[in-house]
């Protein structure tokens with residue numbers, strides 16, 4: 463519901479918020495509130511205000527004010543998600559934006575940890591750690607140009623480093639969290655006086671308790687990350703497949719070897735469509751980025767030539783494309799790893815030009831595509847299943863989309879599958895649904911510079927939108943039937959459904975303990 467006046471108590475709350483963070487960091491304009499009510503997928507309720515605290519103390523003051531005025535707080539990091547995860551679901555609410563919590567508090571290069579504030583973006587943290595020859599063991603999702611360390615710890619993310627270490631939370635050594643009543647707690651070894659934050663597994667894993675909580679258990683204000691030296695050498699390999707089961711088996715074998723630092727791929731048609739509009743100039747720019755990222759001039763030339771010769775020909779080949787990135791302490795180790803990955807894939811797939819793999823290595827934090835390259839709206843839905851369950855899930859999905867193919871064509875809706883892994887444990891299968899539609903103010907605000915003039919807004923397509931919502935519900939059901947688990951639970955995936963009653967009650971009692979009034983991210987996780 464849109465409202466113009468916050469009412470008497472709302473006005474008192476806003477005064478308290480202004481006192482907490484200063485007038486310039488407590489926005490009440492329609493524009494700011496509307497933007498905070500939207501994610502990549504949709505818009506729900508408008509909050510009363512959007513506040514941006516700049517310190518842990520200011521977060522405490524904000525939560526105390528909300529507690530006193532019985533107002534819900536929805537916590538927003540980079541806002542780069544699509545599962546209603548931070549969207550206000552009620553009129554009486556505020557959005558707490560962590561963007562000003564962006565300091566790097568400590569880098570301990572000797573003991574390999576760094577403590578950063580939760581609103582730091584992954585790309586900023588990585589750039590700072592690079593100056594010390596270090597990186598976080600999980601070093602970001604592809605949205606890391608805008609998405610935050612606190613966001614990834616709160617909902618779980620995969621990509622850079624996940625081939626070896628699994629999701630983002632594997633990098634957390636400790637957390638600083640502000641609870642519903644405004645008190646602060648510290649998890650990990652840093653929670654005792656004169657102890658540094660170097661260790662997580664000391665007694666029950668309280669860091670783990672707050673990781674993946676979808677922000678339901680408090681506001682993370684700082685995260686201590688586990689670091690590792692940056693590798694001396696790295697390279698990507700790309701393979702094409704016609705048979706999905708062969709792709710899954712190749713992925714399983716490479717994952718089991720622990721050699722791939724990143725694994726990602728997509729239906730070739732999706733990449734073809736994404737690549738279609740780019741021009742030679744863009745290809746040349748990509749090539750330059752790849753060559754710049756190579757470690758020496760000879761290597762740069764070799765890589766550049768390979769990409770030029772491979773060009774986009776790999777896109778004409780087959781149905782699925784899969785990329786593995788690997789690293790080595792030196793060139794010899796890298797060569798050995800590449801050989802072993804090729805051997806693990808065997809004749810299941812055909813090696814193709816590694817254009818996509820090399821580009822991902824060279825530009826790990828690309829412009830976040832909140833719409834398709836042409837401007838179509840998008841909604842990703844993912845499932846993590848054991849490798850043994852991936853083919854069954856995919857086959858039932860193919861039957862499902864075949865059943866609605868005519869309707870999709872009629873309503874300008876398309877779906878493609880992309881995939882990845884979470885260390886040795888699981889196959890991450892994701893459907894990305896695209897449809898023609900008008901944009902939200904979110905898309906206009908966050909459209910990357912690189913896409914301006916290329917991506918354009920469509921006309922309102924309520925029928926297409928309704929079909930996408932139906933597909934979202936159906937596909938989440940389909941995933942549940944296949945025993946899928948999820949990151950980014952937010953308010954979209956059925957985490958609490960039929961869960962073991964003892965475990966669920968324990969979690970609910972923790973929620974009551976840390977947030978007695980139930981005012982922090984209410985509804986998140988479904989608890």
Ligand SMILES: Cc1cc2nc3c(=O)[nH]c(=O)nc-3n(C[C@H](O)[C@H](O)[C@H](O)COP(=O)(O)OP(=O)(O)OC[C@H]3O[C@@H](n4cnc5c(N)ncnc54)[C@H](O)[C@@H]3O)c2cc1C
Nearest residue numbers: 539540541542543547603604610612613619620677682831
């Ligand atoms: C173009 C694009 C690329 C993407 N690439 C990837 C990818 O490679 N891998 C991947 O896993 N995901 C990816 N995503 C999804 C998403 O960006 C990531 O999951 C990312 O980690 C979200 O972080 P954020 O800071 O934007 O969090 P937000 O979307 O702002 O919030 C996510 C959740 O965390 C909570 N939260 C945020 N900060 C805090 C805090 N400090 N304390 C408590 N709770 C908090 C919010 O309440 C919400 O529940 C992508 C999305 C887009 C649009």
